[in-house]
Amino acid sequence: MIQKPRGTRDFFPDELEARRSIEKTMRETVSRWGYREVATPEFENLELFTLRSGEGIIEEMYAFQDKGGRDIALRPELTAPVLRMYVNEAKVLNKPVRWYYFGDCFRYERPQKGRYRQFWQFGIELVGADSAMADAEVMAVGYDLLKATGVSFELRVGDLAMMRSLLDDLEPELQKQVRGCLDKRDYEALEGMGLKSDLAGSLTALIESKTLDDAFAITGAIPEEERIRETFAILDAHEVPYIQNFGIARGLDYYTGCVFEAFAENLGAENQIMGGGAYRLAHLFGGEDTPSCGFAIGFDRVMVSRGESEMQRPQTVAVVATPEGRIFGIRVAAAFRQAGVRTITDLMGKSLSAQLSQAAKHADFVAVIGGREAEAGMVTLRDLASGEQQTLSIEEAVAGVVGSGTR
Template sequence: MIQKPRGTRDFFPDELEARRDSEETMRRAVSRWGYREVATPEFENLELFTLRSGEGIIEEMYAFQDKGGRDIALRPELTAPVLRMYVNEAKVLNKPVRWFYFGDCFRYERPQKGRYRQFWQFGIELIGADTSSADAEVIAVGYDLLRSAGVRFELRVGHLAMMKSLIVDLEVDIQKKVRGCLDKRDYGALHEVLPDTGRADQLTALIESKNLDDAFAITGAIPEEERIRETFAILDAHEVPYIQNFGIARGLDYYTGCVFEAFAENLGAENQIMGGGGYRLAHLFGGEDTPSCGFAIGFDRVMVSRGEESPRRPVTVAVVATPEGRIDSIRVASAFRKAGVRTITDLLGKSLSAQLSQAAKHADYVAVIGKREVEEGMITLRDLSTGEQKQLTIEDAVAGVVGIGVS
């Protein structure tokens, strides 16, 4: 028996329908903000990713040479491909450009709970706007998406200028060690990296600050202060609940300004479900230096966080028939399908009782066509949830079921 590749999954209909339901909910939510969907190839030139992250990332990727000797990689994320697409084909569009994406990505890493070698990302990129309003909108969209998807989460918002102002004069290697300590909230290690106890205490106090006034009392005046205050004020106007966190340290070499993360309440250790911020990538791919802001949501974690919540699914009608009604049953099924109703019929020549038993496992309604129904030009429509049944014309039966819509 040939098994599926390690780190991948098969999805049965119930699970896939739940995923499609969440996906569509998130698409509708992001569309309300004016973002439109784009799609990029599942494989790109390897250089697209090494330019951003360095050669070391190759060990974590599905990278290979194609038959023409070109270095290719399955995409490990979607921000770089979307910015490559912008530089290649969309630089002349009016700014800002509002795009969203949904797609599968691939990373060669050890599979574990919540981590797969093939996984899905949902995200947005706001390209060409360098304002506090743009930063706040992206954060608000991320909040709206997760809330719409039914995720319970905590949103943390910060700005890298605060931390950078306290470590900018340190050697690069020391800065990296400091960021590692802050990311892990390992204050003991932080004091070992920074013999200057005063500086370590400042960084600790910044992370633990509860409001902007306390944070700026620690950093002193910095050029970005007005923009930071504006961003938080606009977030408040959007009525987005968040926790101030100026200790977000991951991606400091990548992000350039605002940063934010969301953590789901019920995912255990692997609970980060969204991450994003302001960045500048376009110039790496041959474009102009263009301000951008965006985020990525781990869609697989959204599904785990939602748990066993049942998706809305289309109402299903099973058309069953005696031998006398089989030909008429085809026309009845066709009428339901033309009206957009999911409809199933017997293909194995089962008895009426066997058909009814099978229908009870898969359908919400049963349309029965027997000898009497054929003679009278009617059908018997049974609601399987209540047991109630009525003899109706095909038109009335279809109209009744269409009015139900979803279950």
Template sequence: MKGALPLPGFRDFYPDDLARRAHIARAWRAVARRFAFVEYDGPPLEPLELYTQKSGEEIVTQLYAFTDKGAREVSLRPEMTPTFARMVAAKANALRKPVRWFSLPQLFRYERAQKGRLREHFQLNVDIVGETSERADAELLAVALEICAELELGAADIRARVSDRRLLSAILNALGLTDAQHGVAYAVIDKVERASRESSMAKLTEAGVTAEAAEALLATVGATTVEALRARFGAHVAVVEALDRLERYLGLMDAYGYRDWVVLDLTIVRGLAYYTGIVFELFDAQGEFRAVAGGGRYDNLLQALGGVDLPALGFGMGDVVLGELLAARGKLDGVKAATPEVWLIAEERVSPAEVIRVGQALRAAGAAVEYAIGDATMNKQRKVSHTAESEHVCFLSGDPAMEGMIGYKRVAARAPLRGLPEQGEHVLELEAVLQAFRRAHGRD
């Protein structure tokens, strides 16, 4: 209506919104930390060339790019990988391998906003550099799934669909497609779920694929087990090799405790051309949202972007779709902005200075303390302490006989503090109250 609004595709985070975002970020950091990844960051604004060099032409039209006051062509970062590659490449020899880094960048793209896609979002990036084994791929997927578990999503909520570029490539060769036809095949397979069978067939045959091979391909990508593919392509060495690797990978997922979440799905291609091995995408099991996360192995990208030949793999997980999914499953219901722990109510005869002194003593004990800044009657103060949803209320009497004492009442339905009464209004030693908060905040 009136006044300034955020730019299209950008979000204001009111306290409750920020609490939800922080809830997600907390899970990201907690799990990354448990897997002993370390956090890094880079500039949100980068030279335009960083993205135009190695990314496709298409991506350039969606860059949030402009010319700065120094006539430099710059772009807000649309992805973290180029920055990551640069940073790793610059110190490649000095870094202990494998590199296990993660970041929580805010990323930008200039395109029309739609469900699950804005012009700005926060995206967890987790990468491993220096390991060719599928054990690294399994470790990576385990991080992604453990984050979902951390956010109280289970195998019934999340499906990890995995594939392998090497497997798909070997299958295409086995079906008689030329290398030149692989690109078209990838594009068709990527869209096979949404496109009609006729249009898929048409695109393949237009590229010179025989109708017979095209039909075989469309039938093959429907396979959901290693066994089915082994039965069909058991005679092709490259396919078998890829299947063996995938089988070991799935076996490792079992060891992590996440085998139930994972399904083989050859239609997972990932748009980016730089993927070279196992790729995966996380979806909600009910299929009503966009991908929650996606990633895979990109063994040649560091060479191309940073000039060092190191194998690498990683995934990204954005806050938008994940937040939508969590909200839909009721997992964010209790996530609200923080409320005061203690509200200090003072009788009218108590001086502001005395309120401040007690407030500071409580804060020194670790408590989050608020009180009426302006003049307010006792009634008013009580009312405000309730609307502010403070957990505890303390009363200051101006009575000289009450020196060193304080009124106390627990209000909110949260866990009571050890050493303080659970209900009713009481007069306690101020020191006893401070002691209870010190203990609650680990400051005793």
């Protein structure tokens, strides 16, 4: 028996319908902010990702040569493809460009809870706006999206300008090592790096600072201070709850200003479900130096975090019929379907009792069609939840199910 590849999943109807429902909610939420969907190829030229992240990322990717000898990779994320698309085909559009995406990505890494080799990302990119208003909008959209999914999470917001002001005098390789220690909160290793006497203490204090004023007391005045304060004020105006966090050390070689992360409350160690910030990437792909801000949400982690949360699902009607009522039953089923109701019928010629038993497992309503109902053009409609039963016209039966909403 051939098994599915490691790190991939099969989705049964109930689970897939739950995913589609949350996906729909997220699409509707982000659309209200004016973002429109784009899609890119599932595989791209390998260089697209190594330009951004370096050759080391190849070990974490599904990379291969195609039959023409070209170096190709399954996309490990979607920001680079979306910016490549912008540079190729959309840089003449009016700014800012508001785009969102939803798609599967692939990484060759060890599978674990909420982390798979094939996984899905939902994200936005705001391209061509360089302002506190733009940064705050992106964070507010991210908060709105996660809130709409029903997960419990904490949003942490910071800015890399303060961290960068302390690290700018260090050599790039030493900066990388220091960032690794800070990201892991390994203060002992930081002390052992031979930094200037006060630098390690300042970095540790910045990591632990709780407010903007505390952070600026450590770094002193920096050119970005007014922009940072304005961003936080606008975020407050959006009424977005967040925690100030100036200890975000990752992404200093990528993000250019604001950074933010969201963490679910029930995912254990792998609990980050959103990450993003301001960046400049377009020039790497042959475009002009363009300010951008965006985020990606780990859709699979959202679903894991939701757990067994009850999902609303569409009503299902089972049309069960005796041999004398079968032809009329086809007309009844068609009327329900035309009204948008999910409707199933017996295909195996089962007895009425067997059909009713089967319907009880899958349906919310049963439309019983016997010879008497067929002759009168009526339907005996039974609500399986309440046990109530009425004999109605087709139109009345359809209206009764449609009016009951979802279950």
